[in-house]
Amino acid sequence: MAAHTPRPVGTPEDLGRAPGLRERKKQQTRDALVQAAHLLFLSQGFARTTVDEIASAVDVSQRTFFRYFANKDEVALAVMADAEDYFIECLRRRPAEETPLQALRASIVKAWRDLGNARTSGPGSISSALELLRIIEETPALLAAHLRRVTEQERLVVQVLAEREGLDPAEDLRPVVLAAVFGSLLRSAHLSWTAEQEPAGPEGMVTVIERHFDQLGPALAGHWRS
Amino acid sequence: MAAHTPRPVGTPEDLGRAPGLRERKKQQTRDALVQAAHLLFLSQGFARTTVDEIASAVDVSQRTFFRYFANKDEVALAVMADAEDYFIECLRRRPAEETPLQALRASIVKAWRDLGNARTSGPGSISSALELLRIIEETPALLAAHLRRVTEQERLVVQVLAEREGLDPAEDLRPVVLAAVFGSLLRSAHLSWTAEQEPAGPEGMVTVIERHFDQLGPALAGHWRS
DNA sequence: GAGATTATGTCAGCCTCTGACATTCGGCAA
DNA sequence: TTGCCGAATGTCAGAGGCTGACATAATCTC
Numbered sequence: 178m179a180a181h182t183p184r185p186v187g188t189p190e191d192l193g194r195a196p197g198l199r200e201r202k203k204q205q206t207r208d209a210l211v212q213a214a215h216l217l218f219l220s221q222g223f224a225r226t227t228v229d230e231i232a233s234a235v236d237v238s239q240r241t242f243f244r245y246f247a248n249k250d251e252v253a254l255a256v257m258a259d260a261e262d263y264f265i266e267c268l269r270r271r272p273a274e275e276t277p278l279q280a281l282r283a284s285i286v287k288a289w290r291d292l293g294n295a296r297t298s299g300p301g302s303i304s305s306a307l308e309l310l311r312i313i314e315e316t317p318a319l320l321a322a323h324l325r326r327v328t329e330q331e332r333l334v335v336q337v338l339a340e341r342e343g344l345d346p347a348e349d350l351r352p353v354v355l356a357a358v359f360g361s362l363l364r365s366a367h368l369s370w371t372a373e374q375e376p377a378g379p380e381g382m383v384t385v386i387e388r389h390f391d392q393l394g395p396a397l398a399g400h401w402r403s
Numbered sequence: 404m405a406a407h408t409p410r411p412v413g414t415p416e417d418l419g420r421a422p423g424l425r426e427r428k429k430q431q432t433r434d435a436l437v438q439a440a441h442l443l444f445l446s447q448g449f450a451r452t453t454v455d456e457i458a459s460a461v462d463v464s465q466r467t468f469f470r471y472f473a474n475k476d477e478v479a480l481a482v483m484a485d486a487e488d489y490f491i492e493c494l495r496r497r498p499a500e501e502t503p504l505q506a507l508r509a510s511i512v513k514a515w516r517d518l519g520n521a522r523t524s525g526p527g528s529i530s531s532a533l534e535l536l537r538i539i540e541e542t543p544a545l546l547a548a549h550l551r552r553v554t555e556q557e558r559l560v561v562q563v564l565a566e567r568e569g570l571d572p573a574e575d576l577r578p579v580v581l582a583a584v585f586g587s588l589l590r591s592a593h594l595s596w597t598a599e600q601e602p603a604g605p606e607g608m609v610t611v612i613e614r615h616f617d618q619l620g621p622a623l624a625g626h627w628r629s
Numbered sequence: 630g631a632g633a634t635t636a637t638g639t640c641a642g643c644c645t646c647t648g649a650c651a652t653t654c655g656g657c658a659a
Numbered sequence: 660t661t662g663c664c665g666a667a668t669g670t671c672a673g674a675g676g677c678t679g680a681c682a683t684a685a686t687c688t689c
């Protein structure tokens with residue numbers, strides 16, 4: 178097992194090659210750990226769940242747990258992390274005619290919709306991610322780790338945007354600023370989704386996100402008092 | 404000592420009352436801890452500094468350290484936290500004629516300038532805060548904690564903005580969105596300040612922040628390709 | 630100065646996370 | 660099939676963050 182095990186991301190040469198037993202087992206324990214952790218977090222809360230519990234629920238040693246995940250946070254954020262990867266993929270595929278802002282909006286909506294239509298249960302399911310989002314928001318340590326992940330994702334967004342528009346992010350601040358704006362827009366959407374009794378599920382999330390996008394113009398415009 | 408010791412924030416009834424010996428001593432050890440931690444972090448890095456080291460540098464027990472700060476992160480972020488409080492104060496005082504965006508921009512610039520002109524050394528100095536910013540950015544755990552703090556501050560900004568403009572933040576998304584945008588704008592400014600060889604010190608930071616503000620309009624406008 | 634408050638120290642202990650080393654298991658080729 | 664190599668896992672020991680409980684010492688109040 179590679180040192181520190183980054184999350185398995187399908188490299189090009191993986192495609193079409195049948196993974197051996199070893200790989201399959203690895204994926205299996207990983208999924209099992211995520212799922213076990215998930216269940217425990219939901220039932221007992223994040224803080225009151227120990228790594229030992231998670232590990233022994235899957236019948237591996239604590240040490241093995243830490244070979245799959247760098248820390249306890251990571252296992253909680255794993256599902257969200259996968260979803261974010263998919264979003265980046267969507268963004269990469271947007272047609273060049275769209276403005277950067279349009280492309281971002283379209284990608285995030287598509288990502289949620291697709292994930293919503295995909296597997297609807299199991300460790301990688303999107304409803305899992307949504308339940309997790311609630312736990313994340315109410316657990317300071319997790320929220321912190323999540324926010325850090327999000328800002329790292331933002332760097333990727335900057336890169337993709339700059340590439341799309343053919344400019345150098347070191348020269349031009351616009352991709353940086355837009356990515357930042359987009360990131361925080363998403364976060365306030367998540368926040369309002371978890372806080373309010375919004376329609377649950379991915380489609381509810383899409384609604385909330387779109388509502389936030391629509392407020393972007395008005396928020397930046399002059400005075401608010403009508 | 405109150406349980407968990409939130410950072411001392413001057414309550415109205417404190418004003419003009421001479422603090423007793425006990426209070427003064429508390430403030431003294433707190434400052435000493437911050438300063439000692441600060442020096443150690445700068446010389447050895449955050450991770451390689453133990454709480455025991457910090458505590459014994461000030462000649463108190465480890466247990467006492469944890470009565471002042473909930474965790475190791477907090478002592479590192481203490482100076483930044485004070486600066487943020489001052490910013491909020493500035494925002495509260497902005498004239499009502501300014502648009503929300505103008506008020507935010509003016510407050511953050513004023514806050515950096517004032518803090519820059521105030522004590523220029525010592526545990527609460529602004530140059531300390533700036534040095535810390537570098538450490539924060541390169542220490543994942545600290546960055547995470549910092550980001551969480553920032554988003555909490557954002558909630559305050561939402562409140563102040565909503566109050567200014569006389570609207571209900573639960574009804575109207577504009578304060579929420581603007582605060583989010585502002586927060587991420589600041590963060591990318593910090594990032595570019597720590598990354599590049601920007602003019603050091605508070606004034607350099609002001610320059611960077613203003614440059615980012617100026618890009619806000621262009622970033623959101625249609626296509627970027629000229 | 631006596632008693633009530635409050636800060637500090639001490640101690641024991643849980644939990645997260647890591648390095649080192651031994652063991653077992655899957656992949657692969659003779 | 661057998662045997663070897665490398666990769667995954669287990670075991671163990673230990674550092675470091677953090678907390679509750681209780682005792683002690685300092686300040687405050689009257």
